Amino acid sequence: MNDETPSTAQIQHNLRHLRVFLAVIDTKSVTKAAATSHLSQPAVTQALTKIERELRTTLFTRTPQGLFANSRGDLLAERVKRAFGYLDPALNELSPRLKLVATTSQLRALIAVRECENFTLAAKKLGVAQPTVHRAVTQLEEEAGRALFERTSYGIVATRMANSVAQAARLALAELAQAEVDLAEANQEEAGTVVIGAMPLSRSFVLPRAIAEFRKLRPRTPVHVLEGPYADLLAGLRRGEIDFLIGALREPAPIGDIEQRFLFTDTIVVVAGTGHPLVGQAKPTPEELASYPWVVGQKGTPIRKHFDALFEGLAKRPAAIVESSSLILMRELLSRTNHLGCISFLQAQAELTRGLLKALPLHLEHTARPIGLTLRRTWLPTAPQRLFLDLVTQTDTVP
Incomplete structure (x- = not known):
């Protein structure tokens, strides 16, 4: 400054x-x-x-x-x-x-x-x-x-x-901190920051594109990407520490002082390492899937709910589960073991395109879930924050 x-x-x-x-x-x-x-x-x-x-x-x-x-x-x-x-x-x-x-x-x-x-x-x-x-x-x-x-x-x-x-x-x-940015913008100065609460999908799919475009237009404006459990990110949003969240929307919204803006839908996908026994075979049964160890998100997350539904009614459910939202951890573990992964399709899209992971032939269209923005209802964005929001809303779901 x-x-x-x-x-x-x-x-x-x-x-x-x-x-x-x-x-x-x-x-x-x-x-x-x-x-x-x-x-x-x-x-x-x-x-x-x-x-x-x-x-x-x-x-x-x-x-x-x-x-x-x-x-x-x-x-x-x-x-x-x-x-x-x-x-x-x-x-x-x-x-x-x-x-x-x-x-x-x-x-x-x-x-x-x-x-x-x-x-x-x-x-x-x-x-x-x-x-x-x-x-x-x-x-x-x-x-x-x-x-x-x-x-x-x-x-x-x-x-x-x-x-x-x-x-x-x-x-x-x-x-009052936002006032600094407003006044700097009035003087045609680049100021302010953009603080984003990023859920797993956004870190792999939405944010890289939006940040790349934002950097062309605002070369010096800092962008802070915060990660963590949804509850922690929501608390930071409501305290004014985070500008907005990007990721799976909750249905219904967890509290009345926020608003959710829909962007697009996403489905889950079951992935495996390239050498997994199920790769290249016909559609596996729930019993076959349950016999392998898994990497999946924490309890309470939208993906975990869909994962649990895959084995509903089975006498024997997956016994060995690693709880993590990290795509990197999932990719590396799947490449070394027979673990399976349950993850957002768009989050895993780059890994699938590069051949680092393989999608199993399962019909999971019913797992479609809304992805979007979560903001405080009374929030008034500064110029750089508004620009970033505009770039996020222009995100295309086709790579």
Whole structure:
């Protein structure tokens, strides 16, 4: 990031200044904003000056009729309103006064302690002294008039209210971080990141193509691809740490604050190494398949449900199972042993085309499942994030 790129790391540190900024946006007057904010006019002017200085840009057109937000002011205002839209209801429920006095440092401390369940670990995560974190949380508790954490034998556990505020604060800070990208784009600068929660199919099929095209258009924008169990990726999405997920959609959607966008359908395929006894033979029976060891995804995944259905009603089911979503592990194990693999057809397509794996002649059209995007319902993407989504939706299922 060069010196001319706007920095929200600083504006995030003073929520009160951002509230004053919104008051000026709404009233178009320093005098009226001072009255609604219960501040002096010089204090309002000073807050605006500080924000503009930190952002290295002007946010208002000053006229005799008042202050009117310019295009950059409108961009920032939209993100700040969204941030407080997340944060304020949670703070009001805990204590109405916190809306006026809570600071970013206190909220970051709350988030860190909630995640680490320990003040010392939270301090290390934030890069500050342990007493600093303890003091920040204590200040919030004193203002709220209640404890935010319960001390247990295995750590410090957040109360329901602390969880609510921490989640809201995470989303609010994510919105302010998005403001940096919006303002940089307004200055025709390349900024921001794209963070993707990638399920197994997307890592082999969708993402390589989308990233290749994205890199042609955004040569310097970082792309972070995060892997892990669906539950962990979904939690990261809902906390604002991940922009969107790509992979098998869940039916029904697991929770109401996300939306799922269909892209295409995929089926499963049973694969074997090139030297497996079943390769080249007629359609194997379920009993024959059950007699071999398998590599298949973890329980609870869509593929595992289809795998289990293959042997429904059999007295003897596969006894030796390796649970893994790794295509590389599956390919290498199948090449060395008589294991069979149950995997997404599109995920294995490149391996099948190159002759590294062989598909067994089974009729599995009934295993068709929807593949798509999972996003937070209220998410507003930045320009690079929107571009990446557009490239993903253009993915062709024909190689």
